[in-house]
Amino acid sequence: MLRAEKIGKTYGGVTALDGVDFDVHAGAVNVLIGENGAGKSTLMKILAGVEQPTSGRLLLDGEPVRFASVREAAKAGVGIVFQELNLCPNLTVTQNIFLGREPTRLGATDHAAEKARARAVLARLAHIDPDAPVGDLRVGEQQIVEIAKALVEDARVLILDEPTSALSAAEVEVLFGVIGELKRAGVAVIYISHRLEELMRIGDYVTVLRDGRLIASEPASKVSVAWIIDKMLGDKARQRPRGGTRKAGEVVLSARDIALPRRGGGFLVDHVSADFRAGEVTAVYGLLGSGRTELLESLCGARNAGGTVILNGEDVSTLSLAERCRKRLRFVPEDRQRDGLFHNLSVGGNLGLSSLLAFLSGGRIGEGAERGAIADMMARLGVKAAGAEAAIGSLSGGNQQKVVIGRGLMTGPLVMLLDEPSRGVDIGARGEVFDTMRALADQGLAVVFATSDLLEAQAVADRVLVLAAGRLTADLTIEEASEAALVAASNAVPPPFLFRETAA
Secondary structure, rough: EEEEEEEEEEEEOOEEEEEEEEEEOOOOOEEEEEOOOOOOOHHHHHHHHOOOOOEEEEEEEEEOOOOOOOHHHOOOOOOEEOOOOOOOOOOHHHHHHOOOOOEEEEEEHHHHHHHHHHHHHHHOOOOOOOOOHHOOOOOOHHHHHHHHHHHOOOOOOOEEEEEOOOOOOOHHHHHHHHHHHHHHHOOOOEEEEEEEOHHHHOEEEEEEEOOOOOEEOOOOOOOHHHHHHHHHOOOOOOOOOOOOOOOOOOOEEEEEEEEEOOOOOEEEEEEEEEEEEEEEEEEOOOOOOOOHHHHHHHHHHHOEEEEEEEOOOOOOOOOOOHHHHOEEEEEOOHHHHHHHHHOOOHHHHHHHHHHHHEEEOEEEEEEEHHHHHHHHHHHHHOOOOOOOOOOOHOOOOHHHHHHHHHHHHHOOOOOEEOOOOOOOOOOHHHHHHHHHHHHHHHHHOEEEHHHHHHHHHHHHHOOOEEEOOOOOEEEEEEOOHHHHHHHHHHHHOOOEEEEEEOOO
């Protein structure tokens, strides 16, 4: 139905896609797989009209097409459901489905026609009340609403990007049922996921990208999980791990049986146990929806999870996030713009905010002492700024990340938890952030970071914990953490993992 021929895409001097061919078959699930940075998202953005190719062409029903926008692609029958849900929780299901494209009659919105069309498209998918506020729906139901938004435009090609990353097992089954109905109706489904067991279950055709190039494309009946892993990774030389040389100290943070229920059933974090030691960098590696972020948020008190958290010999399980911070457990969130920075404060204001009490003297903040401590921290982390009074928004992403880390360090922590610390950071600053993390471990802190980047976990950590579907599937030394081992463990649907005590 849809064919991409010799698609190339460059951004400046960087090649994201290099002559990629991709055939999309009608009435079938066309799986697209590859590591982070393989070019999957770029190719999908071109198919959906978000981006324009630098070279190559698209053919729809054998005829050349070029989509200047998502609207043009949708009108031609190519719809996309992005990884992040794009819904308005305060509006009804019907209002979300037709937002920005409401049918009109005599110059006004035709609510009757809107509701009738919404009922018709939802009848193909699931039993969802078209008048229900989207904010009242479960995540799986919201995913169905996103699909309905594409189908109401009579989508013949539907792109699903990581559609199960936030779904429970029951919701996944519903989604797979919907995909089956779409196949029977002749819709071509493009399915992107890192979960190999899903791909083997529902895929009809499998295409593998690596480093922006087409590596292989075969009917799913001819491939296996081992074949996919081999094609994804290849035989190219990989960066060798830098970790593994430190001698870990005492356990300073211990988690036992951490359980975080998922709305609608199942667990976001499924009874995970692990120890974290002074002087050690531990990566918590997993794919989207694995529970890595939720585990860190449970450890720091941002989530009300079951189980036991022991910090420096003290049970802090019932303490709030603020109370755990005062016990010297610090957390750096994934979204620094939303959760980590105070945009109305300066660089110095952001750095010193959590440690103001340390500079309190006679009921007043000792500004000289505070300025000195802030200057020392900026120098220690190599924060590049015009000065402590500079606006935080004037800094690059990497320097903003250093400021968020520095604010935690100024409180004298024992443990630093960092969620995707390289997110939105350029490659040069990324190395500086990683050097900072290793330096903190060298100074005796327990450093724990969550990542979805396989090579990042290998390059920075001394030890790698792997999560899949909320479960701990592997606890590996850096010598054991090969590419194949990490890919296999991150795709495992295991029996309950038996906790292994780590040696000092």
